[in-house]
Amino acid sequence: MNTREFVDYYELLQVSPNAETETIERMFRHLAKKTHPDSSATPDDGRFQKIVEAHRVLTDPESRASYDARYQDFWNHKWKIAAEAGDSSTFGNDHLARERMLSLLYVQRRRTMKEPGLGMITIGRLLGLPMEMVEFHMWYLRAKEWVERIETGQMAITALGVDQVEQGKLRVMPDHLLEAHMHVGKEAEEGEKSIKREELLTDT
Numbered sequence: 001m002n003t004r005e006f007v008d009y010y011e012l013l014q015v016s017p018n019a020e021t022e023t024i025e026r027m028f029r030h031l032a033k034k035t036h037p038d039s040s041a042t043p044d045d046g047r048f049q050k051i052v053e054a055h056r057v058l059t060d061p062e063s064r065a066s067y068d069a070r071y072q073d074f075w076n077h078k079w080k081i082a083a084e085a086g087d088s089s090t091f092g093n094d095h096l097a098r099e100r101m102l103s104l105l106y107v108q109r110r111r112t113m114k115e116p117g118l119g120m121i122t123i124g125r126l127l128g129l130p131m132e133m134v135e136f137h138m139w140y141l142r143a144k145e146w147v148e149r150i151e152t153g154q155m156a157i158t159a160l161g162v163d164q165v166e167q168g169k170l171r172v173m174p175d176h177l178l179e180a181h182m183h184v185g186k187e188a189e190e191g192e193k194s195i196k197r198e199e200l201l202t203d204t
Contacts, residue, residue, distance in 0.1 A: 006074045009054035009067065012047075017071065021059055028055040098137045100127055105147060105157040106165050117154030 010017050013027045028051065035048040057063045101123060109116035118126075124134040138155060141147040146161030157165075 006070065007050060007054070008071070008074070009058055010071070012050055012054045013058070017068070024055065024058050094133075094137070097127065097129060097133065098140060101134075101137055102141060102146060102157065102161055102165065105155065106162060109157050109162075117150045117152055117156040119154050123155070 010019070013024060013031065015023055015027050019027075031051050032048060032055075034042050035044040035051060037043050037045045037048060057067050104123065104126060105116075105118060108118050120131065120134050120138065123129070123138075124131050127134075129137075138147065141161070142149075144160070144164075146158060146164055147155050148158050150156045
């Protein structure tokens with residue numbers, strides 16, 4: 001689910017998910033009075049409209065049951081994020097994934113200067129990463145100016161990225177090779193090219 005669009009109506013009305021209808025009604029009246037556009041103290045039309053919607057959903061049994069299913073999905077997603085944030089090994093894996101990604105782009109440019117880029121989909125497939133992780137790591141590499149988007153729409157290593165590899169911070173080792181078929185094109189889908197064994201980046 002898209003958590004950015006989800007509104008926690010229970011938090012909005014300051015009640016427990018197990019709250020009785022009477023409690024929801026009481027809190028609604030209290031908050032609606034405070035935020036009503038005609039309130040002389042703290043008018044807030046945007047919040048008032050959300051409070052009205054929360055009241056409408058949570059006081060109708062059928063609407064509330066449907067909302068509660070989405071509410072549970074929302075918190076399952078939040079708990080998953082919290083668990084991941086507490087797992088220190090996750091961040092080590094991210095560092096390794098970025099090294100592998102930069103190495104892949106280094107090898108691609110070094111062996112094919114006329115076609116130096118790889119599409120995001122191809123990178124994800126080659127490294128076994130979901131697209132959301134590819135996007136995250138690519139954001140980081142672009143922010144560091146180690147990679148750039150070229151005219152084809154693909155991603156390619158920059159001179160700064162090459163320096164990052166060659167200055168010893170990262171190193172391409174000849175005994176770690178990659179064999180895969182990669183698609184090159186606007187979004188890594190136009191035309192199939194076979195890439196033979198290539199060096200992958202490992203820790204020094």
